[in-house]
Amino acid sequence: MKKTLTINIGYSIFNIDEEAYEILNKYLESIKNYFDTIDNEREIIKDFELRIAEKFSEKISNSKQCINLADVGEVIEIMGTLDDFKEIYDGVDSGNNNDKSEVNNKLYRNSSTRIIAGVCSGIADYFKIDPIIVRILFFIAVPLNLIIYIILWVGVPSKDFDPNLRKILFRDKENGIIGGVAKGLSNYLKIDANLIRVVFFGSLFFGGFGFLFYLLLWVFTKEAKTIGQKMNMSGFNINLSNIEDFLKKKTGNLNKSESTIVRIFLFPFRLLAPLLNTFLRIAIIIFKAIFLITIGAIAGVSGVLLLVLSVISFNQILPEQDPEFYEILNAVPDYFIIVLGISLVLTIIISFLTAVYVMFNKKSNSYVFMLLIFLWFVFIGFTIISIPGVIIHMQDLNLMPNWIDGNYSFIWKWNDGVMLNKN
């Protein structure tokens, strides 16, 4: 069973497999981008879509009602990819030439060929040199490079010169050994995966930074799951060999060739992989548990405080019952009690929501949550700011009760001049 989408292309409607859709979408996107400068009225792309629709309708029959990846691959083969168009149109009327002259006039961060923020590749474009030279120069210039890099990152606008080449760092678990981190990095940086593995492994003997780095990347990068993500790992480039590769991979015909040395080197890691995998999973669970317990404790304490606060404020205490306490209570300004109460309520709500998000692995991108956090900061801030005022107010009324004695010295120090005069 597969999930399908319904698309409207060239005035016709088709059902299409999810992965086929992803490829088709990227394909049309790449054409749109390539002919962007000469295709003002979106005419070329519409012609493409019409023709693709025609081809699709030939593929559809009663026994086959859905467009699949093979169909899309076939259609792309017939229609041609960017490589084919470049053959005919480069140097004639494609807008790419204009783009390049623009590059040399102004410094941009090139986000298409970037590794971090495209600063180095942008500089390389500007001076027409290989980015690797700039990168090495930057790397040598520790720690000045960091400052320069950040300044350029902030100050120089970024530009996507070729969105099809935009890379995203994913974990390539399918082709990886443990978590696919090294393989993902290798796809991203276009360096041999085994080299990266050796560096990671080697760092174990020099303080183990690599291990930490590996864990961080493991936790913070997503695994490439959909076909689009897999293609984005090394820059999305629609061409036939790419699509064929995916078709082959799906049927499992792609045989990996590894030399014996590589196999020997990787053997212990292959053995360790399941062990490390479980270790990480357990570590994450423990982490979550600790986090949840902390949040629970915060929420619990706030709840108790809130309860005490509400009991005190809503149950009227008569002066005869406890004259001293009555006086203290009256001395605390109403606004302080209200602000404190709201802060506590907010704390409880936010803790609860955070706990839910963490437990169910949800991302909190709701504006409500943001607003709550903002309000929480405001009210907590207000509470903290008003505490000294309240204490001074009570001191003025000579109402520092016995139970605050422990803190007396602190207040004394804090409010030196005034206190000396009072006593």
Place this chain on the structure above:
Amino acid sequence: MSTENFKIQIRKGLLEFCVLQIVSKKEVYASEIIEELKNSKIIVVEGTVYPLLSRLKKSEYIKHEWKESLQGPPRKYYSITDSGLKYIEELIVSWNDINSSVKSLLKSKN
């Protein structure tokens, strides 16, 4: 230089000429143009035709019209304009010139 590269260069130069030629004969829609170009092995992939048609239309050598079709959505039919006819005559003249000079070059070799 491989023969493949040679073919690409020739095709690149002649594509516009061939498309105009096909359109000038009768009103056609894109798929028919593609079919004919494919049969005569001028193009390999279909996508190369659309940008060219768009450019020719912008230079007002050809125009298009939407027509209902029996199966499926309406189709774009292309036909040649007066300036297109004039342009193609010029192209034919220069083609004949080049053709004859190349032919005579080939003959003189033998």
